[in-house]
Amino acid sequence: MQLVEGTDSSIRRFLKQLPGVDQVGAESRAAMLGTRSIKTASKKWAIDCAISMIDLTTLEGSDTDGKVKALCTKAVHPDPTDPTVPSVGAICVYNDKVATARKHLDAIGGQSIPVAAVSTAFPSGRASLEVKKQDTLDALNSGATEIDMVIDRGAFLSGDLVKVFTEIVYIKELCGDRAHLKVILETGELVTLDNVRKASHLAMAAGADFIKTSTGKISPAATAPVVLVMLEAVRDWYEMTGIRIGVKPAGGIRTTKDAIKQLVLVRETAGEEWLTPKLFRIGASALLNDLLMQRMKLRNGNYAGPNYVTLD
Amino acid sequence: MTFEYSPAPESTAIVDISAQYGLFINGKFVAAKGSKTFNTINPATEKVLSKIAYAQASDVDKAVVAARSAYTKVWSKMAPQERGKYLFRIARIMQERAREFAVLETMDNGKPIRETRDIDVPLAAAHFFYHAGWADKLKYAGAGDNPRPHGVVGQIIPWNFPLLMLAWKVAPALATGNTVVLKPAETTPLTALLFAEVCQQAGLPTGVVNIVTGDGATGSALVNHPDIDKIAFTGSTGVGKGIARAIAGTGKSATLELGGKGANIVFDDSPIDQTVEGIVSGIFFNQGHVCCAGSRLLVQENVHDELIEKLKRRISQIRVGDPLDKNTDLGAINSAAQLARIKEISSSGDAEGAHRWSPECTLPEKGFWYPPTIFTGVTQANRIAQEEIFGPVLSVLTFRTPQEAIDKANNTPYGLSAGVWTEKGSRILWAAKQLKAGVIWANTFNKFDPASPFGGYKESGWGREGGRHGLAAYLKGGEK
Incomplete structure (x- = not known):
């Protein structure tokens, strides 16, 4: 469904009719949902659900093949002592590590785990369109089936919405049927919740399969009010078009409690239909071990500590 | 699961x-x-x-x-x-x-x-x-x-x-x-x-x-x-x-x-998701046992249907039940007498032709309970628009112009609270001047602070x- 043409007036008209976001109200709703108390059976379910939604991520200048392989091994069997632990949602790396990740996953029985590549001059997005396209093509040709692109925040803030829109359209074209497109808004740089709502709709109109909060390189990242507004955006988009777009908070989600709060936000905002790795992912690295420790605690009744889960 | x-x-x-x-x-x-x-x-x-x-x-x-x-x-x-x-x-x-x-x-x-x-x-x-x-x-x-x-x-x-x-x-x-x-x-x-x-x-x-x-x-x-x-x-x-x-x-x-019969006025440029939250906390906070509850919702007619649809979806999320459960949003009605009173006034809404809606929810067998309820199609002449229900029951009325909203809001023997929802700052100030109510909330509702005076008109x-x-x-x- 074509809601928006790629012209300035069309994009402006479309974004202008969106209702505003009252920051105080959104923050208080998010805070209230943060008080939900998730215990016993629902906690057990939520932990496994969260594990299956993790985009297990390493995005460091110091990444090596060894580090990436270790991460892939962990992704397939997060807890080697317990085969009932689900695999994670995906592996997320820079594009030059995609081939390593894909090959290693395939070799160890992780064929079903997708490899996501951050792209379009991640994290800043400050490069020419040609470079961004090549960045994406590289990742696709190396076997990435998910592309995490960044939007041009400078263009967004300066009002050049056409540039933001068309870049997403181009990258989406490259992805075609080969890969899912996640569009990173970097909400920490957009700052206002009105901007978050506008950027969410802009990305969805341009063809995003997922909207993602952050690169993880900027703070604040996936705050509860931001995720709330993005979940409202995908819910409204579904009502308009009948299409469900996914949401991926990333950055700052480190504990089981944080992750469960995210799931509560999903359940009470977009709805339970979104509680699947197809529509909700959590970009994280340290989170997985905390989930595993909490899972052990539920199973064994005591908290084992960090040396009973593997480092990577 | x-x-x-x-x-x-x-x-x-x-x-x-x-x-x-x-x-x-x-x-x-x-x-x-x-x-x-x-x-x-x-x-x-x-x-x-x-x-x-x-x-x-x-x-x-x-x-x-x-x-x-x-x-x-x-x-x-x-x-x-x-x-x-x-x-x-x-x-x-x-x-x-x-x-x-x-x-x-x-x-x-x-x-x-x-x-x-x-x-x-x-x-x-x-x-x-x-x-x-x-x-x-x-x-x-x-x-x-x-x-x-x-x-x-x-x-x-x-x-x-x-x-x-x-x-x-x-x-x-x-x-x-x-x-x-x-x-x-x-x-x-x-x-x-x-x-x-x-x-x-x-x-x-x-x-x-x-x-x-x-x-x-x-x-x-x-x-x-x-x-x-x-x-x-x-x-x-x-x-x-x-x-x-x-x-x-x-x-x-x-x-x-x-008592009170607070008007919660929603203009068509309001921040809609937070407005819905404000309406919910305005009437369902404390089971609606609140003298300053936003029990009369005045909605600009051109956004009525959209707002009500969103409001119903939100109300369906309200968790009714054991008040001691940390996830409960709506607890028990305080007494059998109050429950009877809520039932009596609400039934007048049915009799006078307003449309009742409540989400599907199972109420506990013991105790005093009333589901979250909204009445649409309410007019000023209905009892449920005039009398304080003091329960989780919202009356929804519409208006066409800002002045009509104010006139309807003030058309009550009470004057304790009112809410105004709009992204337009000048309209908030204008409305606050016209409204005859002791407390006026702008883009929020039911917020209290010891430093803020509270009390009513009329x-x-x-x-x-x-x-x-x-x-x-x-x-x-x-x-x-």
Whole structure:
């Protein structure tokens, strides 16, 4: 469904009719949902659900093949002592590590785990369109089936919405049927919740399969009010078009409690239909071990500590 | 399996409810003169929590005598900063015992633990802290150069916010140097009696706070007692009018916080998701047992359908049930009598042609429950648009122009609260000037702060509570 043409007036008209976001109200709703108390059976379910939604991520200048392989091994069997632990949602790396990740996953029985590549001059997005396209093509040709692109925040803030829109359209074209497109808004740089709502709709109109909060390189990242507004955006988009777009908070989600709060936000905002790795992912690295420790605690009744889960 | 929240009940082990309570007079729990008692029950289970002494006129007299003696001999002579210390001490003890207060309030009142824990109890403590700071600064309260207390104040509080209303009444009275005889509501005396323990724990001089439990007749004895200098009442407009008649010509002063039928006005440029939240908290907070509830929703007609659709989806998320469960949003109706009243007025909505809607929800078998309900297609002429329901029932009306919204909002004998939802700042200021209501919230609802005066126009009451305005009501100023 074509809601928006790629012209300035069309994009402006479309974004202008969106209702505003009252920051105080959104923050208080998010805070209230943060008080939900998730215990016993629902906690057990939520932990496994969260594990299956993790985009297990390493995005460091110091990444090596060894580090990436270790991460892939962990992704397939997060807890080697317990085969009932689900695999994670995906592996997320820079594009030059995609081939390593894909090959290693395939070799160890992780064929079903997708490899996501951050792209379009991640994290800043400050490069020419040609470079961004090549960045994406590289990742696709190396076997990435998910592309995490960044939007041009400078263009967004300066009002050049056409540039933001068309870049997403181009990258989406490259992805075609080969890969899912996640569009990173970097909400920490957009700052206002009105901007978050506008950027969410802009990305969805341009063809995003997922909207993602952050690169993880900027703070604040996936705050509860931001995720709330993005979940409202995908819910409204579904009502308009009948299409469900996914949401991926990333950055700052480190504990089981944080992750469960995210799931509560999903359940009470977009709805339970979104509680699947197809529509909700959590970009994280340290989170997985905390989930595993909490899972052990539920199973064994005591908290084992960090040396009973593997480092990577 | 889907993501159903498992039960997360707050433990009741922290509260220690006696089988029987006496009256709190002159710093001690004492037996009432007669042997009459009444039960207080948990409205969510109908189980009896405790047996409460019933204060007759002679017991009220004893309490007033104790308060008078404490006023003359101790409290009026004490240095103001010393009074302030007691208030600070009470505030801190309330915070230390916050969980105990929250659980007890939830058991006795039926409201969700989330609200008692996050709103009632913290706000009650905040009122004591706020007024503690005022105790030695009363010259700056705006009540003249020589502000003096009235003397003995009779206070009658309702069942909807038992502890919070106690704090609204007792904190300013003590800060200004008055002593108190307080009558809590018949159905919710327990947190007031726990507060009596706090007074003991704080070492508050005996007789400064006295608590007499009973019913309307007890309240009437208090109002009519000749040695009471001032009455502070929160409750229904009907009873408030009776009090005004009773004290006419006696020289007693009074503040009255009475009913309301708050208008929540939604313009077509409102931030819609937060508006929906505000409507929900406006009417479903505390089961709608709120005098300033936004019980009349006035929606600009061109966004009515979209708003109602979103509102219904949101209301379907409301979790109704065990008030002690930390995930409960809507608890039990406080009493069988109140439930009957909600049912009676609501059924007039059906009879008068409004459209009733409630989400699917299973209500517990025991206890008093009413589902979250909205009526659309309501007009000004319907009873449900005019009368205070005091329950989780919202009446939805529409308007076409801003002026029509204001006219409809003001077209009520009440005037306690109103809400305005728009992204246009100038319209907020314009509407706030036109609305005849004591509290006007812009892009929010049901927010309270000890520094902010609260009170009504017209049949919603006399005087203000909270802030400097509230202090003034407990002071005589001017002449030496």
